[in-house]
Every structure is written in structure tokens, then in C-alpha cells.
Amino acid sequence: MSAAKPTLDDRIAAVRAVTEAGAGRIPSALVVEAQALLTQAEARRARSPEHTVVGVFGATGSGKSSLVNALVGDEVARAHVRRPTTSQALAVTWDGSGAAELLDWLDVRERVERTQPIDKRASKLVLVDLPDVDSVEAGNRAIAERLATQVDALIWVVDPQKYADDVLHAQFIAPHARHAAVTLVVLNQIDLLTPADGKAVVKSLQSIIERDGLPRARILPVSARTLEGIDALRSAIGDLAASRAVRDARLTADVQTLAARIDDPGVPSRLDGKAAVRLRNNVGIAAGTDVVAAAVASSYRKRAGQATGWPLVSWISRLRADPLTRLGLKPVRRGRDRGIDRGIDPDVHRTSMPLLSAGAQARMSLAVRTFADDAGAGLAAPWRLAVRTAAEHALDALPANLDLAIARTSLPARGSWWWVLVGIVQWVAIVAGLGGALWLLGAALLPSFGMPALSIPRIETGPLEGWAVPTLLIIAAVLVGVLLGLLAGALSALTAAGRRRRTRTRLLASVDEVVQRDVVGPVVAELDRVRAVAAALAVARR
Ligand SMILES: Nc1nc2c(ncn2[C@@H]2O[C@H](COP(=O)(O)OP(=O)(O)OP(=O)(O)O)[C@@H](O)[C@H]2O)c(=O)[nH]1
Numbered sequence: 001m002s003a004a005k006p007t008l009d010d011r012i013a014a015v016r017a018v019t020e021a022g023a024g025r026i027p028s029a030l031v032v033e034a035q036a037l038l039t040q041a042e043a044r045r046a047r048s049p050e051h052t053v054v055g056v057f058g059a060t061g062s063g064k065s066s067l068v069n070a071l072v073g074d075e076v077a078r079a080h081v082r083r084p085t086t087s088q089a090l091a092v093t094w095d096g097s098g099a100a101e102l103l104d105w106l107d108v109r110e111r112v113e114r115t116q117p118i119d120k121r122a123s124k125l126v127l128v129d130l131p132d133v134d135s136v137e138a139g140n141r142a143i144a145e146r147l148a149t150q151v152d153a154l155i156w157v158v159d160p161q162k163y164a165d166d167v168l169h170a171q172f173i174a175p176h177a178r179h180a181a182v183t184l185v186v187l188n189q190i191d192l193l194t195p196a197d198g199k200a201v202v203k204s205l206q207s208i209i210e211r212d213g214l215p216r217a218r219i220l221p222v223s224a225r226t227l228e229g230i231d232a233l234r235s236a237i238g239d240l241a242a243s244r245a246v247r248d249a250r251l252t253a254d255v256q257t258l259a260a261r262i263d264d265p266g267v268p269s270r271l272d273g274k275a276a277v278r279l280r281n282n283v284g285i286a287a288g289t290d291v292v293a294a295a296v297a298s299s300y301r302k303r304a305g306q307a308t309g310w311p312l313v314s315w316i317s318r319l320r321a322d323p324l325t326r327l328g329l330k331p332v333r334r335g336r337d338r339g340i341d342r343g344i345d346p347d348v349h350r351t352s353m354p355l356l357s358a359g360a361q362a363r364m365s366l367a368v369r370t371f372a373d374d375a376g377a378g379l380a381a382p383w384r385l386a387v388r389t390a391a392e393h394a395l396d397a398l399p400a401n402l403d404l405a406i407a408r409t410s411l412p413a414r415g416s417w418w419w420v421l422v423g424i425v426q427w428v429a430i431v432a433g434l435g436g437a438l439w440l441l442g443a444a445l446l447p448s449f450g451m452p453a454l455s456i457p458r459i460e461t462g463p464l465e466g467w468a469v470p471t472l473l474i475i476a477a478v479l480v481g482v483l484l485g486l487l488a489g490a491l492s493a494l495t496a497a498g499r500r501r502r503t504r505t506r507l508l509a510s511v512d513e514v515v516q517r518d519v520v521g522p523v524v525a526e527l528d529r530v531r532a533v534a535a536a537l538a539v540a541r542r
């Protein structure tokens with residue numbers, strides 16, 4: 001950990017970050033408390049930062065009001081044997097009207113002003129006498145409890161009879177243990193004890209206070225009646241008033257206490273690239289990337305067959321619908337370029353791929369949930385849930401978005417340059433074959449119509465010696481047609497396989513874009529939130 005402690009400003013900023021990034025993930029009651037604390041911190045810091053408000057708290061009859069009078073050296077507060085006596089907070093100031101706004105905010109109406117500070121460093125002190133914290137009067141208790149959360153420093157006043165009172169310690173002193181640095185514990189009425197008893201009570205009180213969680217809190221034995229120990233108390237209050245850190249210490253402790261009550265979100269595991277690739281592949285399969293890739297390949301083979309097959313039979317395959325058209329991915333003619341048109345109005349041009357089957361839908365959900373759960377492993381339950389929700393949120397729109405992405409992907413559906421060549425050769429062969437046939441037919445039939453006979457030349461040398469040229473023409477035409485058909489078929493199968501791979505790659509890239517935007521992005525954002533909250537909590541707690 002770095003050496004420098006965070007400033008109060010850092011801590012307040014951290015709490016703000018926690019409430020903002022943690023909303024919906026941190027129990028809302030805690031968020032509300034944090035917001036209230038921020039409001040309070042801002043309010044206190046905006047008012048008289050040079051004043052130190054010290055509140056005098058304790059059970060009824062412990063002598064709070066008497067103590068305030070003893071400190072001030074004047075009867076400013078009403079002390080009485082009647083219980084409870086004080087029912088309103090009373091502030092003593094030594095600073096004219098300087099603290100008025102602060103006292104308005106504290107809602108302390110009764111105010112008295114004196115000119116002689118109780119300690120030379122205490123001119124900016126605001127000493128507040130309070131009603132009893134454990135009062136039978138609910139109103140008294142409420143005032144004391146409220147001010148205990150607002151004052152900069154606390155003085156707990158106990159007396160020899162009730163110094164060990166359980167309720168006082170458990171319900172009032174212990175909950176403010178975090179404020180030990182700005183807390184004084186005063187054992188009043190020591191005039192009622194022998195010096196030896198006084199020592200024993202201080203010792204006993206010390207151990208109780210330690211148990212309350214304030215091991216270093218100072219215990220000051222005093223008597224408001226005989227004024228024993230009052231100077232030491234004045235000087236201790238002077239220490240508090242002189243320290244600029246006191247006001248910050250109180251708010252710092254409040255921030256620390258609150259931050260400690262907020263559960264750690266946990267440490268997000270690093271999102272590994274393989275998980276995103278698995279997600280993309282599974283979502284891609286569910287969305288039909290393989291189906292489209294297969295359709296691109298078979299569309300290519302079909303059109304290649306039409307263009308390069310033996311023309312006398314290849315027309316038959318025209319009767320079959322193009323596999324891409326069947327998916328709503330239409331190969332369109334643009335100039336000489338046969339390809340899938342890009343930038344078709346996406347609202348009009350949708351693929352007519354069947355809506356996701358139940359199986360595909362299940363596969364997609366499983367892929368998304370697995371990804372989210374892997375990403376959220378290591379997080380506390382509410383954060384794991386938030387990661388899952390972020391990913392699941394995408395599931396509603398995912399099929400439509402993927403459909404659109406697939407429809408918009410430019411597919412390698414163009415024909416090949418060699419189709420035309422092969423097509424021309426096929427037709428030349430047909431014409432040559434037909435020529436040979438007509439030749440033979442003419443030679444056979446013309447004499448019977450009284451026309452001059454057609455001569456039929458024959459090959460005179462070589463292995464084909466004796467074969468009639470028209471016959472050879474026919475045989476060559478058929479051979480060329482069949483062989484060329486076979487060759488073109490093999491070539492188109494090879495090309496189609498390549499197209500299939502390329503289609504798959506392109507579609508997966510499109511799917512990846514959607515998956516990154518709809519699923520990975522929100523999950524990463526949630527993990528960033530976790531890190532932000534964890535870091536802010538660490539600052540607020542330190
Ligand atoms: N012997 C003795 N009596 C004290 C001392 N301090 C206060 N008393 C008496 O204790 C009684 C209660 O004193 P208060 O000052 O009114 O007590 P408080 O804590 O302000 O009481 P509430 O306002 O009711 O909460 C009074 O009768 C005081 O005279 C002290 O140091 N020694």
C-alpha cells in the first residue's frame with residue numbers, strides 16, 4: 001500500500017464513486033446512508049471549517065450541565081437535582097456570531113456567548129451541553145443522538161454510580177468507537193470518591209472503555225463541584241480545538257465506518273480471450289453462420305453448373321431455387337458483378353432464415369450465460385448477478401441483431417471469370433457436334449431429294465485412319481462436353497469450399513461485432529464497475 005493516507009476529500013470522492021457505481025448492487029439502505037453522509041460532510045465542510053464543535057454527552061445526572069458551567073466558569077447551563085434537567089441543546093461560543101450558521105445547521109437554538117475562552121487555543125470552540133442520551137424523554141434522546149452524529153468531537157461524561165452502565169456503553173459509546181481520536185471520557189463527581197477509590201474506578205472504567213473499542217481514549221477524572229481536574233479537561237479540549245484535523249477526523253471515521261459495512265464486490269478474474277471466441281463461435285452456430293456458409297457454397301456450385309455444364313441438360317438446374325435466395329440472401333446482378341448487394345435497407349431486407357429453433361435458442365442462451373458466469377466468478381453474489389443480468393439483457397435483442405448483421409455481411413457470391421470461357425467452349429462443342437450430325441444427315445438424305453450428294457471426307461493417316469470427319473466431330477463434341485463438365489465441376493467444388501470458409505470467417509466477424517457490442521461490452525462495463533467500487537472502497541476504508 002502506498003504510504004500517503006487518503007485525504008478527506010479523497011475519501012468523500014471515493015464514497016461518491018461507490019454510491020454511483022454501486023447503485024443497484026449495494027443494499028439500497030447503505031446507498032441511502034452513504035448519500036446522507038455525503039450530504040452531511042458537504043454541509044459541515046461548507047460551514048465554519050475553523051470552528052470545532054464539541055458535544056457533552058452522557059446519562060442523566062452525570063453532571064453534563066454542571067461540567068459545562070465549571071468549564072466556562074459561569075452558570076450558563078441549568079443544572080439541577082431534578083431529572084432530567086436539560087431538554088434542549090445549549091451552545092456556548094466565544095466567537096461573536098461567527099458560528100451562527102453552523103449552529104443553525106446543527107439546529108441548536110439556545111446559544112450563549114462568552115468572551116474569555118476556556119483555553120487560549122479554544123477561541124473557535126463551540127461547546128454544546130446536551131440532553132441525556134438514554135433519556136426517558138424520547139425528544140431528549142433524539143436530540144442527543146442526532147448531535148452525536150454531527151459534532152466534531154465528543155465528551156462522554158460518566159459518574160461513579162453509573163460509569164459501568166451497560167446501556168450507555170453498548171448503545172452509545174461503543175457505536176462511536178471509530179471516533180476515538182476525537183473522544184474524551186470524563187469521570188465526573190470524583191469528589192464523592194476517596195483518592196484510592198477514584199483510582200480504582202478510573203482503572204475499571206479504562207478497561208470497560210477498551211472493551212467498547214476505544215483503547216486509546218483519554219479518561220479524565222474531574223469534579224464539577226470542586227473543580228478538580230477541570231484545568232486538565234480545559235487543556236484537553238484546547239488540544240481538540242487547536243487541531244484542524246479534528247473536524248476531518250470525525251468525518252473520516254464516519255466514512256471509514258460506512259465503507260467497512262459495505263461488502264467487498266470481489267476481484268474480477270481477467271476475461272480471457274478464449275472465452276470470447278467460444279462465445280462468438282457458439283452464438284454464430286446458433287445464428288446460422290454454418291447454414292449460410294453452406295448455402296453460399298451450394299449456390300456457387302449450382303450457378304457454376306448452370307454456366308459451365310453441358311448446355312443441353314444444365315438448364316434443368318435453373319428450375320431449382322438458389323439456396324441463398326431461399327435464405328433471403330439474394331445474389332443480385334450489379335453490372336458484371338454477381339454478388340450480394342451491400343447496404344440494402346436493413347429494415348426491408350431481412351434474411352428469411354427460420355426464426356431460431358428452440359435448440360439454437362438454448363445454445364445461444366447457454367453460451368451467453370456461461371460467458372457471464374465465467375466472467376463473474378470470484379465476485380460477491382450481487383455483483384455476479386449484475387454481470388449475469390448485463391449479459392442476459394442482450395439475449396432479447398440478440399437474434400434480431402444477429403439476423404441483421406448476417407443480412408448485411410457482404411458474401412463471396414460472385415461468379416468466376418472462367419465460367420464464361422467454359423460456357424463458350426461448351427456451346428462451340430455443341431455447335432460442332434450439331435454440325436457433324438447435320439453433315440451426316442445431309443449426306444444420307446440429300447440424294448433421295450435428287451440433290452447432289454455431300455462428300456464425307458475421311459482421315460487418311462494416323463490412328464484415326466478411316467474415320468469420317470463428321471463422326472469425329474460428334475464424338476469430339478460429346479467428349480469435350482462431358483470432360484469439360486467434369487473438370488468444371490471439380491474446379492467449382494474446390495472454389496465452393498473456399499467460399500464456404502471465407503463466408504464463415506466473414507459471418508463470424510459480423511457475429512463478433514454484435515456479440516462484442518451486446519454481450520462482452522456490458523459484461524466488461526460491469527467488471528469495470530466492480531473494480532471502480534473495490535478501489536473506491538479501499539480508499540474510503542484506509
Ligand atoms: N458531588 C457532585 N455533584 C455533582 C457534580 N456534578 C454535578 N453534580 C450534581 O449532579 C446533579 C445533576 O447535575 P446536572 O449537571 O444537572 O446533570 P446533567 O448530566 O446535566 O443532567 P441532565 O441534564 O438531566 O441530563 C446536580 O444536582 C449537580 O449538583 C460533581 O462533580 N460532584
Ligand SMILES: [Mg+2]
Nearest residue numbers: 064065085086
Ligand atoms: Mg443537564
